[in-house]
Amino acid sequence: MKGRAAVIADDKRYVFIFLLFPAIFGITSAVTHYSIPEEMVAGSVVANLATDLGLDLKTLTKRRIRLDVISNRKYLDINKETGDLYIAEKIDREYLCNFKTSSCFLKMDALCVENVACLISLKTVVENPLEIHYVEIEVTDVNDHAPNFAYKDVLLEIAESTLPGEDFQLQEAKDPDSGINSVRFYKLSQTEYFELELRENGGEKKVPVLKLRKLLDREHQVTHSLILTAVDGGNPPRSGSIIINVTVLDDNDNRPKFSQEFYSVTLQENAPVGTLVIKLNATDLDEGQNGEIVYAFLKNIEKHIYATFDLDQTGEIRVKGDLDFEKNNVYRVGVMASDKGQPPKTSNCRIIIKVTDENDNGPEIEVTSLSDVVPEDSKPGTVISLVSITDKDSGVNGKVVCKISDNVPFELKSSFKENMYSLVTNAKLDREAVSKYDVTITATDIGQPPLSSVKTLKVQISDVNDNAPEFLHKPLELYLMENNPPGASIYSVSAFDKDLNENAAITYQIIREDRAKSHMSSFLNVNSDNGHINALKSFDFETVKTFQFHVVAADSGTPSLSSNVTVWAVFCCSRHAGFQS
Structure with missing residues (x-):
C-alpha cells in the first residue's frame, strides 16, 4: 500500500425498512459514504472499511470478505487481511461521469449529474455468517484539465462599414472538469476596436461574443489579431487560448436577419x-x-451534430442520423446566414433541439446468487439471490415492475434501494417432493407499449437427513424347519430411505436381549450391509416352537436416523417349511 489518502468519511446514513431475514443472512440497512478526489494513485487507502463496518479484523480472512462492483472495471478493492478499502485503478472522474447528458447510465452504477455528486456504488459481502453492506464513494473533481478550443485560430471577415455595437459569436471553450473547475470567464487581449461580452446560451454556461466598439478603417489597418483566453476556476486556475484573425472587408451595407435570435424545437426519439x-x-x-x-x-x-442533422442552403434542418435520448437528449446548434455580397455579411442564431424519450429499452435483470444450492431445511425468509433491475429509459418508461413465476416456494422482497430485490423462500422445502426449481423472473416497464425482460434462475435443493429408513411390512414372519445347518442363511430383511447418498446408506443389526444370554437372538447374526440373517446353531422343534427378535435399520446421516421391525419365527417339523413375510 502507498500512503493513506486524505479522505472524508461521512457518517450520513440512509434510514429504511428492510423485511425480516433469517439470522444466518445479514443485510445492512445503512450506506457508508466516503469522499475521495479523482486521480488518486493506485494503492492509496480510502479508509479501513472493516473498522467502519464494525467487523472483527481477526476474522476477515476466514469470513472471506470481498467487494462486488457492478462494472467491467474494478476501481476499488479491499485488503482481506487489514480491511483497508484502497484504490485498485486510478479513477478519472471525467471518464466515469460524462456530463454531455443530464445523467449517465453506467454499468458501474455511477450516478452522474452536472454540478451534482459523482457516486460509485459498492457492495461488501462477508460470509460465515453472510453480511451485505452498501458503500458509496463520491469522486470529487480536481482541476486536471485546462479549457480547450476546438480550433487554434479562427478567421472573421468584417466589413468596414459595420457599425459599432455589432456582435460576432465566438468559439466556446470546453473543459471536461466540473463545477468551479470548469470555464468561469473569458478575457480578450487589449484592443481599441473590440470588446468582449458574455451571452446566455440556453443553459448554465455563457458564450463569448466579440462586439465592435469602434468603426474599422480598411485603408488604415487591414487585419487585427486578437487573443481570446478562457480561464477556469481551479486553484491554481488553468487557461486555454485561441487566436482571432479579423480581416476588414469592403462594404456590403446590410446583413441577413433571422426572424428570432433563439429557437427551441422538440423531437421524438x-x-x-x-x-x-x-x-x-x-x-x-x-x-x-x-x-x-x-x-x-x-x-x-x-x-456529433454534423452526424445527426443536415442543413441545406435554404435553411431546412432535417434528421440525418440516429436520435437516442439515452446518449444525448439536448442538442445546441448554431446556424449562420450569409448573403452573397462581396464581401458577404452574416448573422447567427441559436437553436435548442430537445429529444423526448421513447420506450425503446427493455429492463435489464442482473442476479447475484448467494449459493448454488439451498438446503431443504431452510427456514421461510432465507435469502437465495439478490436481483437488480435497470432500465435506460427515463420517466414512466424507466419505471419497472418485477415478479416471479407462480407455484414456487419463493418470493421477491423489495430492498431499501429502488429496483433492488431479494429472492427468499416463503414456504418449507422438501427435496424428496421437488429437488429443483426453475424460477422465472419477469421485469416489465410501464411505458407504452410496455417492454419486458425474462431471466430464469435454477435453484437446486440439497438433501438433509430428514427421513428414517422404512420397512415395507411390520411385523415380519418367517417359518423355519428344525435341524437347520449352522451358519446357513435363514432370512433376509430390507429397508429403504427416501434421502440421498450417505443419508440413505443403511446398515442393519439385531437387538440383543440383555436379560438372558440364552435368548434366541443371541444365536442369530445379520449382515450389516445387505440384511441377510444367519443362524449360528441348529434349532430343535421339540425345544422351542416360536420366538421373536428385533432388527434395527439405521442410515449414515448426521445425526443418524433409524427404525426397527419385529420378526416372528415359527418352527415347523416338516422339511417343506419356508419363509413368509
Missing part, C-alpha cells in the same frame, strides 16, 4: 431520417446577390 426539424428564415434588405441568403452550421458546434 428515433425520429426517422429525413424528418424536418425546423425551417429557418432570415431576410436581407439588400438586392441582388447582396440579398441572396445561404445557411450553414457554425464551425464551433460539436462534431
Whole structure:
C-alpha cells in the first residue's frame, strides 16, 4: 500500500425498512459514504472499511470478505487481511461521469449529474455468517484539465462599414472538469476596436461574443489579431487560448436577419431520417446577390451534430442520423446566414433541439446468487439471490415492475434501494417432493407499449437427513424347519430411505436381549450391509416352537436416523417349511 489518502468519511446514513431475514443472512440497512478526489494513485487507502463496518479484523480472512462492483472495471478493492478499502485503478472522474447528458447510465452504477455528486456504488459481502453492506464513494473533481478550443485560430471577415455595437459569436471553450473547475470567464487581449461580452446560451454556461466598439478603417489597418483566453476556476486556475484573425472587408451595407435570435424545437426519439426539424428564415434588405441568403452550421458546434442533422442552403434542418435520448437528449446548434455580397455579411442564431424519450429499452435483470444450492431445511425468509433491475429509459418508461413465476416456494422482497430485490423462500422445502426449481423472473416497464425482460434462475435443493429408513411390512414372519445347518442363511430383511447418498446408506443389526444370554437372538447374526440373517446353531422343534427378535435399520446421516421391525419365527417339523413375510 502507498500512503493513506486524505479522505472524508461521512457518517450520513440512509434510514429504511428492510423485511425480516433469517439470522444466518445479514443485510445492512445503512450506506457508508466516503469522499475521495479523482486521480488518486493506485494503492492509496480510502479508509479501513472493516473498522467502519464494525467487523472483527481477526476474522476477515476466514469470513472471506470481498467487494462486488457492478462494472467491467474494478476501481476499488479491499485488503482481506487489514480491511483497508484502497484504490485498485486510478479513477478519472471525467471518464466515469460524462456530463454531455443530464445523467449517465453506467454499468458501474455511477450516478452522474452536472454540478451534482459523482457516486460509485459498492457492495461488501462477508460470509460465515453472510453480511451485505452498501458503500458509496463520491469522486470529487480536481482541476486536471485546462479549457480547450476546438480550433487554434479562427478567421472573421468584417466589413468596414459595420457599425459599432455589432456582435460576432465566438468559439466556446470546453473543459471536461466540473463545477468551479470548469470555464468561469473569458478575457480578450487589449484592443481599441473590440470588446468582449458574455451571452446566455440556453443553459448554465455563457458564450463569448466579440462586439465592435469602434468603426474599422480598411485603408488604415487591414487585419487585427486578437487573443481570446478562457480561464477556469481551479486553484491554481488553468487557461486555454485561441487566436482571432479579423480581416476588414469592403462594404456590403446590410446583413441577413433571422426572424428570432433563439429557437427551441422538440423531437421524438428515433425520429426517422429525413424528418424536418425546423425551417429557418432570415431576410436581407439588400438586392441582388447582396440579398441572396445561404445557411450553414457554425464551425464551433460539436462534431456529433454534423452526424445527426443536415442543413441545406435554404435553411431546412432535417434528421440525418440516429436520435437516442439515452446518449444525448439536448442538442445546441448554431446556424449562420450569409448573403452573397462581396464581401458577404452574416448573422447567427441559436437553436435548442430537445429529444423526448421513447420506450425503446427493455429492463435489464442482473442476479447475484448467494449459493448454488439451498438446503431443504431452510427456514421461510432465507435469502437465495439478490436481483437488480435497470432500465435506460427515463420517466414512466424507466419505471419497472418485477415478479416471479407462480407455484414456487419463493418470493421477491423489495430492498431499501429502488429496483433492488431479494429472492427468499416463503414456504418449507422438501427435496424428496421437488429437488429443483426453475424460477422465472419477469421485469416489465410501464411505458407504452410496455417492454419486458425474462431471466430464469435454477435453484437446486440439497438433501438433509430428514427421513428414517422404512420397512415395507411390520411385523415380519418367517417359518423355519428344525435341524437347520449352522451358519446357513435363514432370512433376509430390507429397508429403504427416501434421502440421498450417505443419508440413505443403511446398515442393519439385531437387538440383543440383555436379560438372558440364552435368548434366541443371541444365536442369530445379520449382515450389516445387505440384511441377510444367519443362524449360528441348529434349532430343535421339540425345544422351542416360536420366538421373536428385533432388527434395527439405521442410515449414515448426521445425526443418524433409524427404525426397527419385529420378526416372528415359527418352527415347523416338516422339511417343506419356508419363509413368509
